[in-house]
Amino acid sequence: MGAVVDPAWGLRLAARRLTDLLGEPRYRRRWQVHSVVRRAELSRAAVAAVLAEHLFDAGEVDDGHRSRSLENRVGRALNGDRLSDATLELFIRAFEFTDEDADELRNLRSGRSTARQLVVADALGPEEPMPPRPxxxxxxxxxxxxxxxxxxxxxxxxxxxxxxxxxxxxxxxxxxxxxxxxxxxxxxxxxxxxxxxxxxxxxxxxxxxxxxxxxxxxxxxxxxxxxxxxxxxxxxxxxxxxxxxxxxxxxxxxxxxxxxxxxxxxxxxxxxxxxxxxxxxxxxxxxxxxxxxxxxxxxxxxxxx
Missing domain, CATH: 2.60.40.3140 (Immunoglobulin-like)
Structure with a gap:
């Protein structure tokens, strides 16, 4: 049986992975069009603009909604301070994450291991000696x-x-x-x-x-x-x-x-x-x-x- 995972670990793991995914070309190009400096580091304002654009297109906000109101939410998510299920799903929909990337983020957020990914604290068994290396x-x-x-x-x-x-x-x-x-x-x-x-x-x-x-x-x-x-x-x-x-x-x-x-x-x-x-x-x-x-x-x- 795995150990009980501190929820904060899952939050930090998901935030780290979310940040890295947003830096990959397929997702970076979505926010970079909203960034003033094309080669700059990850822009939270530009990421917020993508989220706001999605909310407007989905009919969840009107045209008076400003992306600036989402910047603190983006900052808390990427810092690992707070990343609710609703906020994570908003990122997934707005950036059209692949099923594989979306499932990885959901599992990390929950501190769960999967067939292809192992959250160490979730999977720890009893202590053992260092195994041989054949x-x-x-x-x-x-x-x-x-x-x-x-x-x-x-x-x-x-x-x-x-x-x-x-x-x-x-x-x-x-x-x-x-x-x-x-x-x-x-x-x-x-x-x-x-x-x-x-x-x-x-x-x-x-x-x-x-x-x-x-x-x-x-x-x-x-x-x-x-x-x-x-x-x-x-x-x-x-x-x-x-x-x-x-x-x-x-x-x-x-x-x-x-x-x-x-x-x-x-x-x-x-x-x-x-x-x-x-x-x-x-x-x-x-x-x-x-x-x-x-x-x-x-x-x-x-x-x-």
């Missing part, structure tokens, strides 16, 4: 998105796995229960647990096809986060000697650009101080690197506000 990663690409509140809001991972012995599972480990994991390609999330005596949570993914030793498969998954407070300003990734190609990109919301960004190398995931750091310049709010890792190491970014 696979290794050959290629890894990470995209880490930091939101306007300076907290991670979305993480996207693509990786090529090779089985070192027969297996039908992959285990994805991270350090928070404030998350919902969707597998976009290669499997389905089936359960979650906390590793005994640690802050590490594991989501177990049932692969689309079982692997024999030496066989490979591609996995693609994304994690929506809903931290109650911003975590440490960094993203690190531990890699092993089997990784032939590593790519890490960090994206910062225009409202949360760091004062200083550093690329670093740490001795281990527990190390607080990096062994090597170098300053990195942001370009359009993002920075990235690609390399062949020099054996087992921990690579990533740290930033200062």
């Amino acid at each position: 696979w290794r990663t050959l290629q890894l690409a990470e995209e880490h998105h930091v939101g306007p509140d300076r907290s991670p809001r979305l993480h996207h991972t693509r990786q090529l796995l090779e089985a070192v012995e027969a297996t039908d599972r992959y285990t994805y480990a991270f350090d928070t229960a404030y998350a919902a994991v969707s597998v976009l390609h290669g499997g389905d999330p089936v359960r979650a647990f906390r590793v005994a005596g640690t802050p590490i949570h594991v989501v177990e993914v049932l692969l689309s096809r079982p692997l024999l030793a030496g066989q490979t498969t591609h996995l693609e998954y994304q994690t929506v986060f809903a931290y109650p407070e911003p975590p440490a300003p960094e993203f690190r990734r531990g890699v092993t000697a089997s990784v032939r190609h590593l790519a890490i990109t960090v994206h910062f919301d225009p409202a949360a650009r760091p004062r200083r960004l550093l690329r670093g190398c740490w001795a281990s995931v527990e190390s607080e101080t990096a062994e090597r750091v170098e300053p990195v310049e942001l370009v359009d709010g993002q920075a990235s690197f690609e390399l062949v890792p020099p054996g087992r190491c921990v690579l990533g970014y740290r930033w200062e506000w």
Whole structure:
């Protein structure tokens, strides 16, 4: 049985995902025509204009209704302060969200897991030891998105796995229960647990096809986060000697650009101080690197506000 999910978690998860969806091209173009600056960040006034236009077309308001009256409602929804069922359905209708996107938002709002998406707190079972890893990663690409509140809001991972012995599972480990994991390609999330005596949570993914030793498969998954407070300003990734190609990109919301960004190398995931750091310049709010890792190491970014 899953844990009882704090309603605020579901609200924050849905708000994060709603914000990200509105930034995608198919939905962005709907509000961008109402934005004065075409390449600007998400405009709440422009989003409110889309909602107002829908209400007028549906005959729910008259032509004297002003979109400005909806801006506070939009702000509360996107901030995760308040997102009622009625407001969520208004967004879904006005932006004509696909059935898949609409169902994802409804389930997140309710804190419920689905066949393709697992809300970690909803699915947590008893604590367990860290499971063995009968696979290794050959290629890894990470995209880490930091939101306007300076907290991670979305993480996207693509990786090529090779089985070192027969297996039908992959285990994805991270350090928070404030998350919902969707597998976009290669499997389905089936359960979650906390590793005994640690802050590490594991989501177990049932692969689309079982692997024999030496066989490979591609996995693609994304994690929506809903931290109650911003975590440490960094993203690190531990890699092993089997990784032939590593790519890490960090994206910062225009409202949360760091004062200083550093690329670093740490001795281990527990190390607080990096062994090597170098300053990195942001370009359009993002920075990235690609390399062949020099054996087992921990690579990533740290930033200062």
